[in-house]
Amino acid sequence: MTGGIDIGEAVAAFMVEGRDLVEQLEAGLLRIEQGHDRGDRELVNAMFRAAHTIKGSAGIVGLEGLSRFTHHVETLLDRVREGLATLEDAQLTLLLQCCDHMRALIIVAEAGDPSGEALEAAGQDILTRLGATPGGPRPVTATIPGAAGPVAGFRLWAAFGEDCFRDGLDPAAAMAYLAQRVADLEVVLAADRIPPL
Amino acid sequence: MSAAALPAGAGATLDVHGACLRLHGEWVVAEAEGLRAAVVALWPGLPPGRLVVDASAVSEIDGAGIQLLVALGQALLATGHDPVLRGAPERLRRAAAALGAGDALRCCGMVVDASEAP
Numbered sequence: 454m455t456g457g458i459d460i461g462e463a464v465a466a467f468m469v470e471g472r473d474l475v476e477q478l479e480a481g482l483l484r485i486e487q488g489h490d491r492g493d494r495e496l497v498n499a500m501f502r503a504a505h506t507i508k509g510s511a512g513i514v515g516l517e518g519l520s521r522f523t524h525h526v527e528t529l530l531d532r533v534r535e536g537l538a539t540l541e542d543a544q545l546t547l548l549l550q551c552c553d554h555m556r557a558l559i560i561v562a563e564a565g566d567p568s569g570e571a572l573e574a575a576g577q578d579i580l581t582r583l584g585a586t587p588g589g590p591r592p593v594t595a596t597i598p599g600a601a602g603p604v605a606g607f608r609l610w611a612a613f614g615e616d617c618f619r620d621g622l623d624p625a626a627a628m629a630y631l632a633q634r635v636a637d638l639e640v641v642l643a644a645d646r647i648p649p650l
Numbered sequence: 651m652s653a654a655a656l657p658a659g660a661g662a663t664l665d666v667h668g669a670c671l672r673l674h675g676e677w678v679v680a681e682a683e684g685l686r687a688a689v690v691a692l693w694p695g696l697p698p699g700r701l702v703v704d705a706s707a708v709s710e711i712d713g714a715g716i717q718l719l720v721a722l723g724q725a726l727l728a729t730g731h732d733p734v735l736r737g738a739p740e741r742l743r744r745a746a747a748a749l750g751a752g753d754a755l756r757c758c759g760m761v762v763d764a765s766e767a768p
Contacts, residue, residue, distance in 0.1 A: 495680070495683075499680060502679075617713075618679050618682070618713070618714050618717075623679070623712045623713045623714070624713040624749060625711075625712050625713035625716055625745040625748050625749050626712065626713070628748040628749055629744065629745070629748040632748060640748065640749060640750035641750050642720070642749055642750035642751045644720060644724065644751075644759065647717055647720050647721050647724065648717075648721065649721055649724070649725065650686060650689055650690055650693075650721050650722065650725045
């Protein structure tokens with residue numbers, strides 16, 4: 454692979470996209486709070502997708518604090534959509550506070566604090582009340598054995614899973630993004646795996 | 651033959667007008683389930699033979715929409731239709747190309763209208 458990712462451009466785009474996604478998540482929570490069916494799978498799935506995308510995109514652009522924090526929101530919504538948990542009133546209130554906190558994390562990131570250190574204590578307080586384990590997963594780093602300097606390139610093979618749409622990942626967006634940045638990209642549509650009408 | 655537009659969801663509809671299946675609105679993941687149901691509901695009203703799939707009024711599309719269009723193309727071919735895609739907006743063509751589902755001559759398993767091919 455050649456060419457670099459314009460991370461500044463990606464961060465700027467995320468600041469806009471991230472706010473939109475937080476708004477989508479918040480709008481879903483407010484609908485439920487105002488009486489909408491708590492068992493509406495489409496709505497819960499949409500909220501999960503928003504949280505999943507925020508977590509993933511934030512991680513990609515280096516907003517580690519937001520990514521880690523949103524991981525807990527995503528985990529709770531995943532449990533709800535799997536039928537392992539229900540959204541009680543107290544959790545709705547806390548999730549709405551999570552939205553405020555996620556928005557605040559974006560603001561401090563714009564101000565030069567991408568890890569969200571300034572808001573760490575407040576975030577942990579919300580997560581504790583949400584029943585999550587503060588801190589959460591840390592970024593995984595890896596080294597390439599024998600690579601003393603910059604790596605000239607690598608080959609990546611990937612296939613999108615059956616749950617990608619359900620999990621909030623749009624292969625079209627992902628491949629369009631890669632196509633701009635990968636020198637030699639081959640895309641094969643597994644047409645025989647497409648669910649029939 | 652024409653059929654009333656079937657609302658697939660809040661932002662997408664489709665209808666049959668003569669030998670033309672017209673797609674409208676946002677062919678996105680949030681609408682996919684409704685769109686699929688709408689296609690199935692319209693299926694008995696599709697005329698045999700050549701069928702123009704007019705995508706000119708598709709305002710938004712993502713991977714789920716492309717997946718549905720590919721499934722539509724496959725189903726039309728499997729049932730003896732001769733589907734021709736017409737008016738595909740640039741964003742539809744780009745999304746299909748990104749997924750390996752289209753080029754200048756074919757898109758989502760359907761022949762691109764000859765008048766639009768380069």
